[in-house]
Amino acid sequence: MPDDRARQEFAVDLAEAEKAVADSLPAAAEYIRAPIGTLTAHEGFGAALGHSPAANSAQTVYAGFTDYLAGRLSRTAEVTEATADALADILALYRRADGQG
Numbered sequence: 001m002p003d004d005r006a007r008q009e010f011a012v013d014l015a016e017a018e019k020a021v022a023d024s025l026p027a028a029a030e031y032i033r034a035p036i037g038t039l040t041a042h043e044g045f046g047a048a049l050g051h052s053p054a055a056n057s058a059q060t061v062y063a064g065f066t067d068y069l070a071g072r073l074s075r076t077a078e079v080t081e082a083t084a085d086a087l088a089d090i091l092a093l094y095r096r097a098d099g100q101g
Contacts, residue, residue, distance in 0.1 A: 014091060040067060
């Protein structure tokens with residue numbers, strides 16, 4: 001049976017983990033997703049550069065690159081949310097094991 005000091009230290013860790021589940025990880029996922037709309041907007045150069053083959057090629061390559069970045073950011077946000085969900089499950093397990101829930 002752990003002593004009282006060990007229980008207090010463990011409770012502090014659980015409280016910090018709960019903050020991560022409720023606040024930090026969801027906020028991180030939100031910040032990670034924030035630029036996705038801008039990256040996938042693909043506004044292009046329009047008439048500013050005319051219909052230059054080089055400009056058209058650059059636009060196409062850039063659109064592919066920004067789509068790739070947006071996809072990576074989206075996946076990172078999904079993993080961040082999955083981490084929060086897994087941590088919530090771990091916390092629930094610890095609470096049950098400790099007789100708290």
